[in-house]
Amino acid sequence: MDTLGLLNYAIFMGVLIGIYALLSLGLNVQWGYAGLFNAGVAGFFAVGAYLSALFTAPPVPDRIMGWELPTGVGWFAAMAAAALIAWPIGKVTLRFRSDYLAIATIGVAEIIRLVLRTEDLLSGGVRGITGIPRPFGDLPYEWSQLAYLGLTWGMVVVIYWALERQLAAPWGRMMRAIRENELAAAAMGKNVEARRLEAFILGAAIMGLAGAVYVHFMRAITPEAIDPMMVTFLVWIMLILGGSGNNRGAILGAVIIWVIWSSSELLTDRLPAEIATQAKYIRVFVIGLMLQLVLRWRPEGLLPEGTHVRRSS
Amino acid sequence: MSGKPHSHRCCARDNIAPVVAKRERTMALLELENLVMAFGGFRAVDGVSLKVEPGTITGLIGPNGAGKTTLFNVIAGAYQPTAGRIRFDGEEITRLRTDERFHRGLVRTFQIPHEFPRLTVLENLMVVPPKQPGEQLWANWFTPGEVARTEAEVRQKAIDVLAFLELTHVMNERAGNLSGGQKKLLELGRTMMTNAKLVLLDEPAAGVNRTLLRKLEEKIQILNREWNYTFILIEHDMEMIEKLCDPVICMAEGKVLIEGDFATVRNDPRVLEAYLGETVHPEVEAAIAEIEELEIEEGNA
Numbered sequence: 001m002d003t004l005g006l007l008n009y010a011i012f013m014g015v016l017i018g019i020y021a022l023l024s025l026g027l028n029v030q031w032g033y034a035g036l037f038n039a040g041v042a043g044f045f046a047v048g049a050y051l052s053a054l055f056t057a058p059p060v061p062d063r064i065m066g067w068e069l070p071t072g073v074g075w076f077a078a079m080a081a082a083a084l085i086a087w088p089i090g091k092v093t094l095r096f097r098s099d100y101l102a103i104a105t106i107g108v109a110e111i112i113r114l115v116l117r118t119e120d121l122l123s124g125g126v127r128g129i130t131g132i133p134r135p136f137g138d139l140p141y142e143w144s145q146l147a148y149l150g151l152t153w154g155m156v157v158v159i160y161w162a163l164e165r166q167l168a169a170p171w172g173r174m175m176r177a178i179r180e181n182e183l184a185a186a187a188m189g190k191n192v193e194a195r196r197l198e199a200f201i202l203g204a205a206i207m208g209l210a211g212a213v214y215v216h217f218m219r220a221i222t223p224e225a226i227d228p229m230m231v232t233f234l235v236w237i238m239l240i241l242g243g244s245g246n247n248r249g250a251i252l253g254a255v256i257i258w259v260i261w262s263s264s265e266l267l268t269d270r271l272p273a274e275i276a277t278q279a280k281y282i283r284v285f286v287i288g289l290m291l292q293l294v295l296r297w298r299p300e301g302l303l304p305e306g307t308h309v310r311r312s313s
Numbered sequence: 314m315s316g317k318p319h320s321h322r323c324c325a326r327d328n329i330a331p332v333v334a335k336r337e338r339t340m341a342l343l344e345l346e347n348l349v350m351a352f353g354g355f356r357a358v359d360g361v362s363l364k365v366e367p368g369t370i371t372g373l374i375g376p377n378g379a380g381k382t383t384l385f386n387v388i389a390g391a392y393q394p395t396a397g398r399i400r401f402d403g404e405e406i407t408r409l410r411t412d413e414r415f416h417r418g419l420v421r422t423f424q425i426p427h428e429f430p431r432l433t434v435l436e437n438l439m440v441v442p443p444k445q446p447g448e449q450l451w452a453n454w455f456t457p458g459e460v461a462r463t464e465a466e467v468r469q470k471a472i473d474v475l476a477f478l479e480l481t482h483v484m485n486e487r488a489g490n491l492s493g494g495q496k497k498l499l500e501l502g503r504t505m506m507t508n509a510k511l512v513l514l515d516e517p518a519a520g521v522n523r524t525l526l527r528k529l530e531e532k533i534q535i536l537n538r539e540w541n542y543t544f545i546l547i548e549h550d551m552e553m554i555e556k557l558c559d560p561v562i563c564m565a566e567g568k569v570l571i572e573g574d575f576a577t578v579r580n581d582p583r584v585l586e587a588y589l590g591e592t593v594h595p596e597v598e599a600a601i602a603e604i605e606e607l608e609i610e611e612g613n614a
Contacts (some may be wrong), residue, residue, distance in 0.1 A: 171450060
């Protein structure tokens, strides 16, 4: 691979890291702040991706939507749709405690994926949606990629800043209290059920945004992209490794895991063809091993949650 | 046990009718009417009716498993009662959630401290005050000035409470790192961050050393006299009950056995029987003190 090729690869990787950072930040709101074990990240990602695609892609005969609206509208709609769908899902599933909630949310994400696969009128079934516009898509290839990298990380910075502000506010303190001890939080007058739902919806909206950013980068979406391994579990590993409860940790985890995941592909591709296919499974092994090591030696993650009160003494 | 107003009165009080008659006149702060809490076939609280007058410190005693903590859980809203009604401050609250009861001024502490371990001691207190504007998602963005103002007030109040409890030196520690006794003080401190009318204290003395215990008693008395808090106090430490509580209610097997001043309850043969599980002969009485000592030590362990 020549220098330009490597640079292109780096930009491509940078955009995907940004998208994973958004997913990881969204999950941090749910798990890191509110202690909600959402194992259906892929579902909200999918809703955001498809909604933004449907709002902005050109119409296709025999299908509804395809409104060719501006990308910004699509992104906003993606967040709103993910939030809207999180509301009934949260209403039903948040009654469950941790592990049951995980099972329920996996189920919901699978339902969303299967609906997108089989339904023809909106999502186009297995053929998916193509021709999705990309902001700065008219620029020459390299510049377009670079501009999108900037846009993606711009979103990461905005979301990070907004979440940090929110976490430092009494809202964040209350959420952490609910996470720490639900019974005591209720006894201190916090409406636990409503607040958990609030965090669930907020996190889902950010995941929806990640889906929208992804779909305009790829310019196409098929149900294959909604792989629970790639979207849900990889994000969980990123958050746990980086440090749940810490937004910088969530971003750091996305960077580390995606660099390992992605660059190991570069390495394995250079191996002879007969081992290259098998070597790919080593990547999964390495990620799993890292998770084990972190949980054993640094269970709070690389950047643990700090305390949030200004030292005043 | 129909809806007749006096039908719930305990038989034990019939011989102290004048006192009861006097109490009927004032409006009770808390009124339990034939409260039942059953877990499957087991009735942990079995038809409890009682009244708590404003300004009092009511002691709730009884052997282990008498249903005292379960009763607290029902009053605070952690459990929905199987039957019966709860009235608080002139309002029926039987079906309200825990947090709704809190906002009406009904605040509890826990037998085993329920601090928020990864929040600092100061944060543990600052999280308590009801209706903080900053707890609304949008308020932080649209009315940041108001949020900051309230936050400053809350912080100052928390600092004052910590000074009162003599916990200032640990205010930036994570609450999970406090000692058992300090956590008990923190539990009490949380009630001071509210506009509580009635505070349910579940064994505030368990696991607390003697020196701290006297301090705790003193704090409770100050809160009662100067802050106008009404208390119900579950406690095995009889010294503390004697010093603080009037009236004292003794429960056994989910029922109210007797209510009266400390001496009356202490000397009632049924109370001794409840603690020992059989009819008590005078010579056994000496052994009771010993048993209680054991119980307290158990609590300390």
